[in-house]
Amino acid sequence: MRFSTAFSTLALLAAPVASQNTTFLTELVQQLQSLGLTSFINASTVVNQTSTGQSLLAELGSGPQTVFAPNNDAWAGALPNVTSSAESLTELLSYHVVPGTFNTTATYPNTTIGRTLLNSSDVVFLEGNKRQVLAWSDLSGTVTILNQNTPNIVVNSTTVGNITVHVTTAVIDYPGDLEAALFANNLTSFTSALQNASLLDTLNRQHGVTIFAPSDAAFAAAQQNLSAAGSNATVLTNVLRNHVINGTTVYSGNLIELGGSNVTTGAGEGLSATFNSTGGFVTVGNSTAGITTPDIVLWNGVLHIVDSVLLDGDSDESAASSAVSSANAAATSSTTESGPIGFTPTPTSAGNVATGSSSSSASSLEIPLSIFGIVLAGALGI
Ligand SMILES: *[C@@H]1O[C@H](CO)[C@@H](O)[C@H](O)[C@H]1NC(C)=O
Ligand SMILES: *[C@@H]1O[C@H](CO)[C@@H](O)[C@H](O)[C@H]1NC(C)=O
Ligand SMILES: *[C@@H]1O[C@H](CO)[C@@H](O)[C@H](O)[C@H]1NC(C)=O
Ligand SMILES: *[C@@H]1O[C@H](CO)[C@@H](O)[C@H](O)[C@H]1NC(C)=O
Ligand SMILES: *[C@@H]1O[C@H](CO)[C@@H](O)[C@H](O)[C@H]1NC(C)=O
Ligand SMILES: *[C@@H]1O[C@H](CO)[C@@H](O)[C@H](O)[C@H]1NC(C)=O
Ligand SMILES: *[C@@H]1O[C@H](CO)[C@@H](O)[C@H](O)[C@H]1NC(C)=O
Ligand SMILES: *[C@@H]1O[C@H](CO)[C@@H](O)[C@H](O)[C@H]1NC(C)=O
Ligand SMILES: *[C@@H]1O[C@H](CO)[C@@H](O)[C@H](O)[C@H]1NC(C)=O
Ligand SMILES: *[C@@H]1O[C@H](CO)[C@@H](O)[C@H](O)[C@H]1NC(C)=O
Ligand SMILES: *[C@@H]1O[C@H](CO)[C@@H](O)[C@H](O)[C@H]1NC(C)=O
Ligand SMILES: *[C@@H]1O[C@H](CO)[C@@H](O)[C@H](O)[C@H]1NC(C)=O
16 A cells, blocks of 8 residues: 555655645655556655755646656666666656646647756756757647657656646657767768868857758758859858857747747848748748758757758858857846747646746745655655
């Protein structure tokens, strides 16, 4: 009778915390156990051994959240290097918690982006020390986690108070660097072009970057135009810099939010985005490309695959550097979003609103006892 053990421990642990809703916590424990998430519960036990882990556990349940909970088979298939240490397990688990309310039937075309609790400085290099995002899609009623090495879908869901638990078939991988993403997506021509222009390392080092990466087919189609400029390295470099937004991570939702306005590319040109029933398109100068795969999340930004090369070799260096300055200034006043990025849903009937507006993560850390601490207590039989 794990559940009753959990319940008695709950009363004990909850004592110093006036704001704990024991009815809610009891319900959550019951739901997680009935979902059979014993390995997830065990992982939380290990996480509780580090101070970062304790902060993470304290943050759980402090407001509306979606928790992606890998099932037992998923944990069995997880890479040992990720699960062997408390530190890496803490990083991993923090990538499975997304503050905010997500109405999965009201997403942007095919992609929802939520900001998780993962902010470890060894695996996240976003502008303004923002926390890493997770991308998922909800097509034909199946929620699929995007950008994964192992196919990963949601097979069961439950709601307890403010928390939605989505049971997944694999542990979610957090994003790696640009080179890994280019390789995984077969973007070999773009990779070579960036290497030849000495831009690959630069892009890897930046905190906050958006990259529109033409496919190999796009480069093949543009070969004639590119070789016409072939002898002029400045023009070729500008073409590549016009595929980049320097200092700002712009997800597909943010592109939609732009409406008619422009963002400035790394070469200082205006980039606009349009969306219609065919899909999403970006334009620089006279060149338009269709977005074929949006929201490939990088540890320092995001990459969108496009179906043609944006053939603009112009630049405006002062516009480029002022865009970077503005991006840096905006990043220092960064806040923690909750709810889908680039999207403001309407209030739900329960009154929970994901406004996309800022909320202080510090205040949510003030709740000293975690719901998961209590779940763990049950699993440990203490
Ligand atoms: C406590 O949680 C229960 C179940 O989720 C909910 O019905 C109740 O309104 C909550 N009470 C408070 C004071 O939040
Ligand atoms: C989904 O979870 C419920 C409990 O919330 C459980 O009764 C049901 O068997 C689960 N379904 C699957 C397919 O795991
Ligand atoms: C749900 O979150 C709100 C804050 O957004 C909080 O006031 C409320 O007490 C929470 N409800 C439960 C049951 O935890
Ligand atoms: C674990 O190992 C895999 C495969 O070698 C690697 O891709 C991944 O980055 C490693 N993860 C961590 C957290 O070290
Ligand atoms: C990359 O190319 C390989 C070999 O042609 C193929 O199996 C794989 O599906 C491709 N990956 C993507 C993301 O297109
Ligand atoms: C390269 O193109 C730029 C812009 O058109 C031009 O200013 C520059 O003189 C060219 N350089 C060479 C070596 O042709
Ligand atoms: C982005 O801006 C920084 C700072 O101005 C600069 O060093 C870097 O080369 C720029 N990156 C690109 C791709 O233009
Ligand atoms: C959507 O916009 C693109 C780019 O402007 C255009 O080529 C395409 O024809 C448009 N599709 C529709 C259905 O309007
Ligand atoms: C959304 O996904 C469906 C199925 O993969 C695809 O047919 C459609 O073109 C996608 N829509 C956009 C806007 O990318
Ligand atoms: C926005 O960018 C587009 C595409 O580069 C350009 O045609 C347009 O002039 C720009 N608009 C402004 C106001 O800069
Ligand atoms: C989710 O969004 C859809 C479409 O906007 C809406 O019809 C539905 O009522 C929403 N559901 C909730 C629970 O808010
Ligand atoms: C988690 O760690 C804290 C601090 O060491 C401890 O007070 C608490 O009992 C632990 N909870 C569980 C369930 O292990």
